[in-house]
Amino acid sequence: MHSMAEPVTSITVVGGGTAGWLAATYLRSKCAPKIAITLIESPNVPTVGVGEATVPHMPVTLREMGIDDKEFFRRCNTSFKMGVMFRGWNVDHKGRPFDYMNPFAPPPKIDGVEAGHYFQAFGAGRRDYIQSFSPLMDLLDAGKCPLSFNAKNDPMPRAGYAYHLDAGAFAKMLAEVGVARGVEHVLDDVDGVELDDTGHVAALNLRALGRRPVQLVIDCTGFKGLVIREALGEPFENYSDYLANDRAMALPIPHADPEVLPAATSSTALGAGWSWSVPLYHRIGTGYVYSSAHRTDDAARDDFMAHLGDRAPKGAEPRVIPMRIGRMRRAWVKNCVALGLSGGFIEPLESTAIHMIDMGIRWLLQYFPSRDYEESTRAAYNRCADEMYNEVRDFICLHYRLGNRTDTDYWCDARGLKITDRLEGWLDLWQRQLPVEMDIGRANLFDHNTFQAVLLGKRVYENGWGAARLNRSFALSEKRWKAFLRDSAARNMAVVKAKADHRRALRVLRGEATDGAVTRQSLGAVADEAVLF
Template identity: 70%
Template sequence: MAKPITSITIVGGGTAGWLAAVFLRTKIAKKIKVTLIESPNVPTVGVGEATVPNMPATLRELGIEDRDFFKRCNASIKMGVMFRNWNVDHRGDFISYMNPFITPPMIDRMEAGYFFHAFGAGKRDFIQSFSPLMDLLQAGKCPLSFGGKDDPMPRVGYAYHLDAGKFAGMLAEIGNDRGVEHILDDVQDVELDDRGYVAALQLQEHGRHEVEFVIDCTGFQGLISQKALGEPFESYSDYLANDRALALQIPHPDPLRLPAATSSTALGAGWSWSVPLFNRIGTGYVFSSAHRSDDAARDEFMRHLGDTAPKGAEPRVIPMRVGRTRRAWVKNCLSLGLSGGFIEPLESTAIHMIDMGLRWLLLYFPSQDADDATRDRYNRTVDAMYNEVRDFICLHYRLGNRTDDPYWIDARRELKLPDRLAENLELWKHRLPSPLDLPTQFLFTHHTFQAVLLGKQVYRNGYGDGTFSRPYVMNEKNWREFLRKSAAHTRATVAYKADHRQMLLALRGEMGKGANVATKLGEVEGALKQEHALF
């Protein structure tokens, strides 16, 4: 009879390692010993500072208080991602659009995207036709309010921007408080048993450490899964060209006005991210080394930043290995974070993939034998998640229409398309994405794909052959009435919602002094409880 697991060893710290440690200590019903072994000599990459809408729920499940999180991690609210300059319109002008955390409504039992495609929305783009999020962003506001009773939009998905280093530090403190054994040491050797399972780790200072089940969070090096167990790495370089990044921290141009969205601005050989934290902006340039040298990319990036970059600032260069370990779970070893794989941070999926990997581990929790059926089902699920994320990222490049640099032309003509995405792009020339088109929707639903196609204005720019299918009766008058009501709702929502910076001050407990603090903070906590109860 297979023996139950009594201990789990995590190798590597950072967000991946410490999120795994806290998650397992908090969520596993049985008393299982959790040990985290972290090298004192290996720095974490710490590039990703944005999350997706599952993050608020994850923090609540882990018992992390909002006030502690916002203050300690300099966190801010994220309503979605603004894409700038990825495409041009029919006049050749750059387009901006949002990938928002909101679902379009049904109109006359038909999706709003079809009405927008047929009749347009005047000067408003697709997202603005039904959602106030872009208007909130332009007004410097966020989706939360100080009083929930009369809120015209009480429920909306949102995520966080956070300081990855401080977040990992906070998780480490929580993990230690909850009984995670923390060992600062270097792994010198990995001992395998006669089945090829990891039996023990040889540590430089602490000697032999026995292993029942190990989680590899050692970053790109994949110390356990790839080096010791020999699991091959599958590159995505045929699909995605970007393999380098520059990273820099800069001050807010206007500290009193904090945008509640991530920004992705296309440059000559890639794109620049902007993640607005409470105290600063995390920014960088993801680019292709086949199209820019490090020096040329740095010069281009610094020109893009202009006066917002501190004098003498020097971005650090980060090599990116885009792809994944072929199998996430091998023998008695599970890969999480960068050791499991990395797809460029265009949609802030890194922490989400760690989160899902842990949830699926609990769902398929093994015995010490780690049977093949359990491993295989877990690996197929993780494989499907990576395929979903890869396909969605590839979509952004294949549907670009810039011609001002060979990089953008190569992205359309030279990069390989995943088979499923290629089939769907042929289908979507004639109809909008539907739920039946996607094998999984772990994060990106058919509505998310619709937002990209309609945001990029591909149909206005000749995508397809003019045989777009709209088989249902569509009443333009009903659409115009919907737009009128939607615009009124947007105005009311923007007027009601809180200034983003003021909301963050309240969440941090720094609104002011005396009764005003108590009143405002009490309203915020009440609103958050109401919001949390809906999810």
């Protein structure tokens, strides 16, 4: 459109939810000062109001933005997350549901061979796969967090983590930081989008403030996709053949025992979906993600309230949230990049959505256009988005395909849903061997270790999935494995002893601890590079 390839000097973000404010504030922190950043947010349309569990990249992002961690912990009622606990997603050979955990970190290698091969060959007695090498479950049972007050006594001083955070408070905090750094904040409704004769967005029509010319637009308007879908007409690729859940209901509940604060998200299988629990400092965010083909809202409400029992506040009613599952065919069209729910949404099972926003912002900084919005720049960005969506979709589909519950139609149907050819091929391979690095190729979030953790966590090989005997070339010594298990049990105990009580650590981080024995400096790991469990 511009023959001289003029530089972009202004970015307009539409939408003031997590996506909008993360984009505006991160870009303001990284872009040259001569690039003006404006965020236009409707005073009338609420944000989605959920999305409180993150992945381990979030501490890095906050650090890069220079967010003050005391402010962050206090204002967002932040807590630590060391992984996701899956409750009752699979049953053992007697039909009894069991729990397993998806950790963030890779397993160790024993003499160059991944622990998963040993575990698959010999088991670990009463301990499950994760417990065979990681202190994660023991830390959770003990109410501990990833940090220690005295790193010298901690065999795992630089353990990594993600955060649980209050979504509304997070967006508000990012907004204050962004505005203080120079983001222009406009509170108004975008009522119309004006395209020029090349089909690029030329201006936004604001209800109160009138016409506003724009250059690069970032659509963060939530599920409606005001610019990318409604104005630019980008087609939506529906994922309903792959994923059944299309509705959610959310209800914040108080902590039953305020001193007990698990440092993990949990996902509990219910009759037609699963219920999340995100324990924040001051409350627990809960909800039910379900399939409207299997439950009406009323029936889902009954499932969910029965699951919560007397943990639900008297008279409280969950808020229903319709979910549009799938993605825009392209995330970047003409001069508009869609970030957050406007670009697409895969159900929240592995808390990936905020991370996808985070990545989208980073890709944009790498593939920053001129005002020609070159085809090759957009294509490069869109390839990154494609890879990310494909990766997350395959990983989420895996959880359902390998579920073995038969107690409701939902779980049987979920197992039979479509999967991609790629996942089909992997599963065929993994019936005869564990996932290996070469299978997955480049991974944003879920490498072969994570796939191994799901297969072994779900005990698929013990419960009749796959070949009776896996193909294996390594000579595995049971004696060596037993010695490893002994060492790792001792190390786990030492780690649990050394780690700080979760609630107490948060009080210190919020600047509220009255206990003079510990200081914020002694929890200095918050400022360090995260090394994962």
